[in-house]
Amino acid sequence: MDIEIKRQHIIEAALRRFSHFGINKTTMNEIAEDISVSKANLYYYFPDKSSLVVEVIKHLIEEGMAAYHHIIEESAHIMDTLVGFLKIKKDFFEKHYLLHVTMGYADSNLNIDELNALGRHAETKELAAIDLAFTKAIGTRELVTFDVEKTSQIYFTILKGISMVSIAKVTNKDIPEISIFSEIFEKQKIASAIFVNGLRYKMITN
Amino acid sequence: MDIEIKRQHIIEAALRRFSHFGINKTTMNEIAEDISVSKANLYYYFPDKSSLVVEVIKHLIEEGMAAYHHIIEESAHIMDTLVGFLKIKKDFFEKHYLLHVTMGYADSNLNIDELNALGRHAETKELAAIDLAFTKAIGTRELVTFDVEKTSQIYFTILKGISMVSIAKVTNKDIPEISIFSEIFEKQKIASAIFVNGLRYKMITN
DNA sequence: TTTTGACCAACATGTATAAAAAGTCAAAAA
DNA sequence: TTTTTGACTTTTTATACATGTTGGTCAAAA
Numbered sequence: 001m002d003i004e005i006k007r008q009h010i011i012e013a014a015l016r017r018f019s020h021f022g023i024n025k026t027t028m029n030e031i032a033e034d035i036s037v038s039k040a041n042l043y044y045y046f047p048d049k050s051s052l053v054v055e056v057i058k059h060l061i062e063e064g065m066a067a068y069h070h071i072i073e074e075s076a077h078i079m080d081t082l083v084g085f086l087k088i089k090k091d092f093f094e095k096h097y098l099l100h101v102t103m104g105y106a107d108s109n110l111n112i113d114e115l116n117a118l119g120r121h122a123e124t125k126e127l128a129a130i131d132l133a134f135t136k137a138i139g140t141r142e143l144v145t146f147d148v149e150k151t152s153q154i155y156f157t158i159l160k161g162i163s164m165v166s167i168a169k170v171t172n173k174d175i176p177e178i179s180i181f182s183e184i185f186e187k188q189k190i191a192s193a194i195f196v197n198g199l200r201y202k203m204i205t206n
Numbered sequence: 207m208d209i210e211i212k213r214q215h216i217i218e219a220a221l222r223r224f225s226h227f228g229i230n231k232t233t234m235n236e237i238a239e240d241i242s243v244s245k246a247n248l249y250y251y252f253p254d255k256s257s258l259v260v261e262v263i264k265h266l267i268e269e270g271m272a273a274y275h276h277i278i279e280e281s282a283h284i285m286d287t288l289v290g291f292l293k294i295k296k297d298f299f300e301k302h303y304l305l306h307v308t309m310g311y312a313d314s315n316l317n318i319d320e321l322n323a324l325g326r327h328a329e330t331k332e333l334a335a336i337d338l339a340f341t342k343a344i345g346t347r348e349l350v351t352f353d354v355e356k357t358s359q360i361y362f363t364i365l366k367g368i369s370m371v372s373i374a375k376v377t378n379k380d381i382p383e384i385s386i387f388s389e390i391f392e393k394q395k396i397a398s399a400i401f402v403n404g405l406r407y408k409m410i411t412n
Numbered sequence: 413t414t415t416t417g418a419c420c421a422a423c424a425t426g427t428a429t430a431a432a433a434a435g436t437c438a439a440a441a442a
Numbered sequence: 443t444t445t446t447t448g449a450c451t452t453t454t455t456a457t458a459c460a461t462g463t464t465g466g467t468c469a470a471a472a
Contacts, residue, residue, distance in 0.1 A: 006445095109454065
């Protein structure tokens with residue numbers, strides 16, 4: 001399968017560019033030059049830029065999900081699992097921040113619907129991992145029983161929300177400093193600790 | 207003080223336009239026509255559009271804060287207080303959604319720094335109210351002791367984040383449906399219940 | 413003291429044009 | 443036959459300029 005190796009080679013080159021300069025500011029010509037082939041050759045392996053982008057992102061999603069499930073297996077307590085998840089995401093954003101943000105401001109030659117679908121797919125996978133982690137913790141009596149699906153969704157929304165709020169606060173001055181991801185990480189850890197503590201005991205309803 | 211009544215009259219007319227069409231899409235001429243005066247007359251009472259906008263928003267902030275402190279006084283339990291806060295905000299956004307969003311996309315003839323400062327001021331006030339509510343609940347032994355300032359901040363971020371995530375999800379298709387605020391309200395209530403439950407018991411650290 | 417019509421300048425918007433990048437293809441190289 | 447390419451076309455983005463709208467001013471009227 002020589003063709004798969006070549007495709008992987010292209011994907012890696014594209015990923016490097018996307019992570020450093022974002023998707024929009026990366027041209028097919030630049031990717032081709034990086035691996036010393038012609039642009040036309042890229043189009044022999046990928047029908048268009050959109051599908052190359054999609055393959056790059058799929059690659060990252062698989063990588064992330066493997067890391068998530070590794071964490072679930074080796075963590076004894078729910079907080080260890082959740083903090084592990086947060087750490088993976090922090091590292092991911094520090095590496096691929098520009099790739100991520102440009103997904104929101106996609107050029108018109110990119111298939112926006114397909115990208116959104118991919119984003120939703122990634123979130124579904126992540127949500128399933130959180131769901132699994134909570135289910136496991138309920139099984140070991142670390143947490144009380146509750147509606148796992150709904151609670152995972154709320155928890156996921158909270159994490160995403162903290163991230164959005166933190167980035168929105170500094171995004172006015174264009175350049176997102178790398179330190180922002182550590183701040184987000186810390187806030188998410190504190191919120192997770194309180195949230196999880198709320199799942200250790202039966203809810204009080206006055 | 208006849209001049210103050212006239213100013214108030216203008217502010218109310220401006221608020222109606224801002225809430226229906228947003229700040230940017232409202233011209234000084236339209237506000238003037240609504241109350242049957244000339245545009246030039248508006249500039250007799252307000253130096254520029256920016257300061258009119260500021261006065262309108264200050265008016266809303268005072269209104270909201272009065273409602274917040276009323277809720278604190280009459281609620282027996284922390285969850286009643288917090289749900290009361292959420293209800294006030296829900297009603298506010300349902301009424302003044304466009305006013306709120308256009309603050310983020312301010313025209314260049316508006317003083318953006320001043321608007322941002324106002325936004326921060328409103329958040330500070332809101333945060334203080336949350337802080338007070340938590341402090342009161344700790345006093346009645348409804349909640350355990352914790353770092354109130356830090357916790358209020360995290361809680362506030364969570365609420366804002368849930369709102370941002372929910373709106374971002376539908377904002378692609380331009381028209382924000384009114385039902386979104388009920389959805390946000392429900393999610394914020396669930397998150398608040400779990401969060402507060404986590405503040406009823408001492409934190410466990412494995 | 414308050415109000416206004418006429419006026420100006422700044423800004424947003426639309427359009428036409430040029431530059432850049434995506435995407436195609438017949439032919440060459442392997 | 444499979445892979446690669448340079449030259450070409452089409453689409454998208456960036457630039458410049460013209461035009462209309464809107465914020466803001468002022469001398470004069472009420």
